[in-house]
Structures are given as structure tokens and as C-alpha cells.
Amino acid sequence: MANRFIQKLQGFAHLADHDVRALETATAHPSDFDARKHLIREGDRPGSVFVMLEGWAIRYKVLPAGTRQIMAFMMPGDACDLHSAMLAEMDHSIETVTRATVAMIPRKEMDRLMDGHPAVARAMYIAQLVDEGTLRAWIVSLGRRSSIERAAHLLLELYVRAVRVGLIVGGDMELPLTQTVFADALGMTPVHINRVLQALRKSGAIEMRRGFLRIPDPDGLTRLSGFDDNYLHRRLRGAQDK
Amino acid sequence: MANRFIQKLQGFAHLADHDVRALETATAHPSDFDARKHLIREGDRPGSVFVMLEGWAIRYKVLPAGTRQIMAFMMPGDACDLHSAMLAEMDHSIETVTRATVAMIPRKEMDRLMDGHPAVARAMYIAQLVDEGTLRAWIVSLGRRSSIERAAHLLLELYVRAVRVGLIVGGDMELPLTQTVFADALGMTPVHINRVLQALRKSGAIEMRRGFLRIPDPDGLTRLSGFDDNYLHRRLRGAQDK
DNA sequence: CGTGTGGTTGATGCCTGTCAACCTCTGTGG
DNA sequence: CCACAGAGGTTGACAGGCATCAACCACACG
Numbered sequence: 120m121a122n123r124f125i126q127k128l129q130g131f132a133h134l135a136d137h138d139v140r141a142l143e144t145a146t147a148h149p150s151d152f153d154a155r156k157h158l159i160r161e162g163d164r165p166g167s168v169f170v171m172l173e174g175w176a177i178r179y180k181v182l183p184a185g186t187r188q189i190m191a192f193m194m195p196g197d198a199c200d201l202h203s204a205m206l207a208e209m210d211h212s213i214e215t216v217t218r219a220t221v222a223m224i225p226r227k228e229m230d231r232l233m234d235g236h237p238a239v240a241r242a243m244y245i246a247q248l249v250d251e252g253t254l255r256a257w258i259v260s261l262g263r264r265s266s267i268e269r270a271a272h273l274l275l276e277l278y279v280r281a282v283r284v285g286l287i288v289g290g291d292m293e294l295p296l297t298q299t300v301f302a303d304a305l306g307m308t309p310v311h312i313n314r315v316l317q318a319l320r321k322s323g324a325i326e327m328r329r330g331f332l333r334i335p336d337p338d339g340l341t342r343l344s345g346f347d348d349n350y351l352h353r354r355l356r357g358a359q360d361k
Numbered sequence: 362m363a364n365r366f367i368q369k370l371q372g373f374a375h376l377a378d379h380d381v382r383a384l385e386t387a388t389a390h391p392s393d394f395d396a397r398k399h400l401i402r403e404g405d406r407p408g409s410v411f412v413m414l415e416g417w418a419i420r421y422k423v424l425p426a427g428t429r430q431i432m433a434f435m436m437p438g439d440a441c442d443l444h445s446a447m448l449a450e451m452d453h454s455i456e457t458v459t460r461a462t463v464a465m466i467p468r469k470e471m472d473r474l475m476d477g478h479p480a481v482a483r484a485m486y487i488a489q490l491v492d493e494g495t496l497r498a499w500i501v502s503l504g505r506r507s508s509i510e511r512a513a514h515l516l517l518e519l520y521v522r523a524v525r526v527g528l529i530v531g532g533d534m535e536l537p538l539t540q541t542v543f544a545d546a547l548g549m550t551p552v553h554i555n556r557v558l559q560a561l562r563k564s565g566a567i568e569m570r571r572g573f574l575r576i577p578d579p580d581g582l583t584r585l586s587g588f589d590d591n592y593l594h595r596r597l598r599g600a601q602d603k
Numbered sequence: 604c605g606t607g608t609g610g611t612t613g614a615t616g617c618c619t620g621t622c623a624a625c626c627t628c629t630g631t632g633g
Numbered sequence: 634c635c636a637c638a639g640a641g642g643t644t645g646a647c648a649g650g651c652a653t654c655a656a657c658c659a660c661a662c663g
Contacts (some may be wrong), residue, residue, distance in 0.1 A: 183587050188504040190497045207596040254496040255432045259422050261503035262430040262548030306504030345425050354449040
């Protein structure tokens with residue numbers, strides 16, 4: 120059965136059987152990591168594309184004062200961007216949050232794969248666009264949304280992304296992130312995100328406990344947070360695309 | 362003489378004469394815009410790559426409440442990313458801040474140019490990486506830096522970028538942005554950015570007046586803001602790069 | 604010389620950070 | 634089976650950064 124990465128790419132472009140087989144081959148020998156292990160650190164020389172098959176990871180940066188800012192969540196199905204595999208040096212770190220299974224595809228192999236499978240290249244390209252849109256959405260959240268809106272927006276983002284890779288079972292989403300992690304993503308303190316989540320729970324907007332999230336009224340939460348999932352569903356222009 | 366766009370790309374990759382000539386041809390017929398004119402709006406279908414030859418523009422998004430968040434500044438020499446020209450729909454708007462001269466290169470022509478001139482493609486690629494790094498740097502600023510650090514960081518970013526495209530004359534940088542614009546980029550109110558800039562001026566860290574900026578002590582400001590310009594000077598890996 | 608945009612100032616209050624406990628659950632070891 | 638340790642979550646008191654509201658000033662332009 121196709122792994123979540125393949126499943127996600129299939130949502131972006133039609134993949135033929137040989138495309139899927141090539142992706143299966145490329146991700147056939149993943150590595151396992153414990154929680155809180157670095158996949159790569161700031162300053163390291165990147166070389167592979169990381170593909171999350173199971174578990175969660177974060178991109179983050181630590182400031183001189185010791186505070187941490189998370190810039191992106193990687194959930195099962197996500198790949199770190201192609202670009203960074205070409206850089207001389209990472210400007211941030213990537214660390215697992217939970218135990219994780221990660222396929223590490225060497226850049227050369229990824230290049231070959233994309234050269235030989237245009238549909239895969241196309242899907243990876245869209246994934247890249249979505250990631251960029253997500254960065255911009257985070258800037259908007261951090262800059263102009265209240266803490267409640269910000270938290271609601273992030274939860275919805277993660278929820279929508281999880282739906283797409285089949286991570287939601289019976290309306291419940293497995294969300295193994297601590298409040299401290301949320302705080303570092305949302306630019307708040309752990310104390311404050313705790314109060315914000317309590318307010319969201321009390322209002323009935325979310326149900327959240329011990330690593331699980333349920334959103335009883337997605338529409339209400341969408342309105343509350345000003346969420347527009349357009350950025351998560353990018354489409355390329357018509358069929359004449361190269 | 363090469364325009365600032367070409368000048369910037371030359372800083373990223375060695376361009377042969379024929380590369381430069383091709384770029385000159387592509388940007389030979391720019392359009393002029395008044396201040397506060399949209400180059401493209403959220404929801405529009407993009408088609409061209411915009412190249413700023415003169416003047417400034419912003420990428421921004423307006424929230425339901427009417428507040429605005431700026432996600433990027435485009436100064437002379439900058440191009441909007443290649444990617445967005447491929448999208449079905451813009452998820453944000455681009456608007457001039459000042460009078461501006463903008464070359465609009467149709468996507469097909471840009472594709473041809475990059476296909477025929479690998480060095481140009483390479484330089485554009487690095488420019489893209491820098492833009493992505495800048496988005497991440499903004500997330501860090503908005504999430505975890507104090508308002509003073511945040512303002513100082515942005516001013517330094519703009520300063521360093523301006524140096525590279527030859528926008529600094531005699532230590533003075535032309536910076537035709539209003540305090541309201543800064544506020545919308547930094548997630549503050551106009552009143553507060555005003556006080557922050559006053560504090561920075563009073564401390565001697567910056568001299569700023571009527572559209573001009575001077576940074577007497579870049580090192581001091583760098584320390585104050587935790588600025589690390591690594592993200593603005595991306596390099597690809599060694600010569601074996603495709 | 605009026606008008607408008609952008610910049611500045613002061614008063615006030617709330618949102619959110621800080622500090623410091625304390626609680627709850629889970630896993631571990633005796 | 635219980636005691637303990639540690640991580641994560643929760644609560645309260647308090648302070649301060651920043652938003653808000655409302656004027657007022659300064660300069661450019663017609």
C-alpha cells in the first residue's frame with residue numbers, strides 16, 4: 120500500500136503506476152528515530168531530502184536568548200523541501216518531536232527520480248508551493264492575529280493537512296505535540312497557550328486531550344480564526360504547464 | 362549598464378555576456394507605475410514574473426478585520442518568485458509603495474530564458490532560496506523578537522539587501538517607506554513603531570529621516586537585533602550542481 | 604494658504620509575559 | 634504493589650509591553 124508521502128503526492132498530481140513504484144523504491148529503506156533527535160542542525164551541510172513516513176518533526180531556530188521559534192511542522196507524508204538539499208549550509212534545524220520513521224533520499228537519487236518521472240516532479244513542485252504559502256500564512260498569523268485566532272488557525276491547518284494524508288480516524292486526530300511546542304510555534308509562552316487552549320475548549324470549538332484533537336465545528340473555528348485553506352490546496356495552471 | 366536586477370543575479374552566479382544580454386532584452390521594456398498601484402491582487406491569476414527595476418513594492422494580505430500584514434518587501438533588483446507565476450491563483454497581493462518601474466516577463470519567455478541560460482536559472486534559483494530564507498527569518502522575528510529587535514532586524518535586512526544592489530550612496534540608504542508600512546510588516550501599530558524608531562534613534566543605533574536611513578554602527582545594531590545575514594547569502598553546493 | 608498625509612505625543616487599559624507553585628499522569632524501580 | 638521522579642499541564646499574582654484613543658504638529662503640494 121502506498122505510504123502517506125505517496126498518498127499526499129497523489130493528491131497533487133496524477134501518478135501512474137511506474138511513478139508510484141519509483142517512489143516506493145526510493146522510500147523503501149527508511150530510518151527510525153527516537154523523539155527529540157536531530158535530523159539535521161543549523162550549520163550542517165544538507166545532502167538528502169527527508170521524507171516523514173511516520174511521526175512528527177519540526178523546523179526551528181534557537182535565538183541567542185535561548186528562546187525557540189518553530190517555523191514549520193512536518194507530519195507523516197511531508198518532505199523537507201527540495202531546495203534545502205541543494206544548499207551549502209542549513210540556516211535552521213530539523214528535529215523529531217515523536218518517534219519517527221524517515222526516508223532519506225540522496226539528492227542525486229531525487230534528481231534522477233524527478234527527471235525520469237515528470238509527474239512526480241510536478242507533485243513535488245506543488246508541495247513546495249504549499250510549503251511556501253504556509254510560511255506566508257504563519258507570518259500573517261504571527262503578525263496580525265490574536266492569540267486565540269492564531270492557535271485556532273494553526274490547529275485548523277494541521278487538521279486540514281492531516282485529513283489529506285489520511286491521519287484522521289473517526290474524526291479524531293492524533294496530535295502528539297506538547298503545549299510547549301505549540302507555544303514555540305505561535306510565539307507565546309507555555310502558560311499563555313495553556314490558557315488559550317482552555318478558552319477554546321471551554322467555548323466548545325475544540326476537544327483536545329492527551330495527544331488527540333477533535334474539531335466538532337470546523338466552520339465555526341474557521342470563522343473564528345479567519346482561516347482560508349486556499350494556501351493548502353494550490354493548483355498549477357492548466358495542462359500546458361511544462 | 363546592467364540594471365539592478367542583473368546586478369543582483371551577478372552576485373549569485375557568474376553570468377556570461379550572452380546571459381547578461383538575454384536578461385537585458387527580457388527587461389528592456391518595463392512599465393511605469395504610480396505609488397499604491399496593484400501589480401496583482403489576491404485571487405488574480407498570475408502570468409508574469411515581475412522584476413522591480415526602480416521603486417519599492419510589498420507583498421501583503423488584508424485580514425477580515427481590515428488589518429494588513431506585509432510579508433515581503435521588493436526593492437530594485439528583486440523579482441517576485443518564479444513559482445507564483447505558475448499558480449492558478451494568488452493568495453496575496455503585490456502593490457507598489459513608491460513610483461516604480463517594473464519589467465513584466467511572461468512566464469513562457471522566462472522559461473525560455475532559463476532553459477537557454479543555465480547560469481541565469483541558477484541565479485534565479487538562489488534568489489528563490491534567499492526569499493524563502495527571508496520568510497523564515499520573518500517568522501522568527503515576529504514570533505520571538507522584541508519590538509526593538511524586530512525593527513532593528515528589518516532595517517538591517519533591508520540595508521544589507523540594498524548594499525548588494527548598489528542602492529547605498531555614501532552610507533545613506535534611500536528608504537521611502539512610511540512608519541505605517543513598517544508597522545504592517547512588523548505586526549505593530551503605527552504609534553508603537555514610531556516610539557520604537559525614536560528609541561533606536563535616541564540610542565544612536567540608526568539615523569532615519571524623511572525616507573533616508575543611515576546605520577552608523579552596523580555591528581552594534583547586529584548584536585542588538587540578533588541579526589545573522591547568513592540567510593541573505595545563500596550558496597549552492599559545489600560545482601557538481603545540476 | 605488651506606489641505607492632506609505622515610509623524611509625534613500623552614493617557615489609559617488590556618493582553619500577555621514572568622514567576623512561582625502545585626497538580627496529574629506515566630513509567631520505573633524497589 | 635507502592636514510592637518516586639520527571640515531564641507536561643494548570644493556576645494565581647503581578648508587571649510591563651503594546652494597543653487604543655484622541656489630539657496635535659510638520660511638512661509637501663496645489
